[in-house]
Amino acid sequence: MTNRHSVVDVGLGARAYEIRIGAGLLERAGDEIAPLLDRPRLAIVTDENVARLHLPALETALDRAGIEHVCLVLPAGEGTKSWESLRQVVEWMLARKVERDDMILAFGGGVIGDLAGFAAAVLRRGVRFVQMPTTLLAQVDSSVGGKTGINSPHGKNLVGAFNQPALVLADIAVLATLEARDFLAGYGEVVKYGLLGDEDFFVWLEGNGPALAAGDMALRAEMVRRSCEMKAGIVARDELEHGERALLNLGHTFGHALEAATGYGARLLHGEGVAIGMALALDLSARLGLCAQECPGRLRAHLVAMGMKATLGDIPGELPDADGLIELMAQDKKVQQGRPRFVLLRAIGEAFVTDDVPPEAVRTLLAESLAAR
Numbered sequence: 369m370t371n372r373h374s375v376v377d378v379g380l381g382a383r384a385y386e387i388r389i390g391a392g393l394l395e396r397a398g399d400e401i402a403p404l405l406d407r408p409r410l411a412i413v414t415d416e417n418v419a420r421l422h423l424p425a426l427e428t429a430l431d432r433a434g435i436e437h438v439c440l441v442l443p444a445g446e447g448t449k450s451w452e453s454l455r456q457v458v459e460w461m462l463a464r465k466v467e468r469d470d471m472i473l474a475f476g477g478g479v480i481g482d483l484a485g486f487a488a489a490v491l492r493r494g495v496r497f498v499q500m501p502t503t504l505l506a507q508v509d510s511s512v513g514g515k516t517g518i519n520s521p522h523g524k525n526l527v528g529a530f531n532q533p534a535l536v537l538a539d540i541a542v543l544a545t546l547e548a549r550d551f552l553a554g555y556g557e558v559v560k561y562g563l564l565g566d567e568d569f570f571v572w573l574e575g576n577g578p579a580l581a582a583g584d585m586a587l588r589a590e591m592v593r594r595s596c597e598m599k600a601g602i603v604a605r606d607e608l609e610h611g612e613r614a615l616l617n618l619g620h621t622f623g624h625a626l627e628a629a630t631g632y633g634a635r636l637l638h639g640e641g642v643a644i645g646m647a648l649a650l651d652l653s654a655r656l657g658l659c660a661q662e663c664p665g666r667l668r669a670h671l672v673a674m675g676m677k678a679t680l681g682d683i684p685g686e687l688p689d690a691d692g693l694i695e696l697m698a699q700d701k702k703v704q705q706g707r708p709r710f711v712l713l714r715a716i717g718e719a720f721v722t723d724d725v726p727p728e729a730v731r732t733l734l735a736e737s738l739a740a741r
Contacts, residue, residue, distance in 0.1 A: 398433025485516030504554025553639030567717030
């Protein structure tokens with residue numbers, strides 16, 4: 369590694385791997401991946417947007433390293449995380465004789481990473497894969513930790529497997545090609561790390577958020593490194609989400625319901641749902657007397673300063689009523705014995721998981737938030 373790249377270790381014993389972060393990793397992809405290969409062959413899964421922007425550079429890097437490659441290009445968007453796409457990916461790999469000792473490269477955002485990682489888990493009972501995330505959301509969250517899967521008509525991420533990658537290559541230079549809305553959606557997951565366990569990081573984001581959003585590469589590298597460092601530590605301590613890892617769902621109980629309500633489409637991106645969900649979680653925490661009344665306002669002020677969605681009123685179009693949203697929350701994969709689990713805060717940087725939330729408090733919060741739209 370050069371000094372321009374930083375490394376975060378995910379300490380999982382025999383399944384340990386590195387997250388390599390820095391500008392220029394796309395051009396070095398062949399050299400980075402080659403030592404992991406049993407034979408110089410790679411099966412790439414990507415989407416149309418990433419293929420248009422970055423596939424030629426990746427193929428050049430692989431050719432330079434003498435790595436043969438085949439590539440499947442899928443439609444972009446959340447709709448690709450489906451049973452149909454999973455079957456397409458698996459059958460495509462079988463047709464191209466991808467063997468158990470081969471390697472798959474998930475080259476894209478969270479949708480491609482989740483889908484290709486799940487396909488890798490089930491293909492021939494397990495084929496290794498590398499994550500090369502191209503969105504901010506994927507670089508700081510979905511590419512790290514081994515959660516893979518697809519959506520069901522019943523809800524988001526309800527079908528999947530824990531499947532750790534062999535390597536994560538996060539090239540921060542590719543973030544410059546993101547639309548501002550996509551970058552900020554990913555930034556919602558970054559803010560999450562400050563809220564759930566590191567107030568100093570949240571303060572750092574309050575001070576540096578606008579500059580890194582404007583393109584400061586050094587700040588972006590530090591943002592991705594600190595986010596990955598926090599997630600890697602949590603994953604190493606609780607890989608299968610029996611305890612601490614559930615904190616990473618801050619904002620997701622509300623956010624996944626909002627995504628379902630808007631059809632998992634362009635009306636509301638995943639990171640936008642998480643940002644609004646975090647604001648609702650802080651509102652709920654304050655209403656229950658768990659945190660200071662100033663906490664929700666502080667978060668919303670930062671989201672607004674970054675130009676992000678912060679309230680239900682920022683979602684275009686109609687939404688279900690409070691009972692309809694609660695029904696969608698009941699399908700969340702984190703529900704236990706019929707009770708939704710929430711990540712709430714005692715203070716910024718101090719989060720905890722609970723299923724002991726009065727249903728009426730949730731209903732009132734949602735009803736009032738909808739009425740304010």
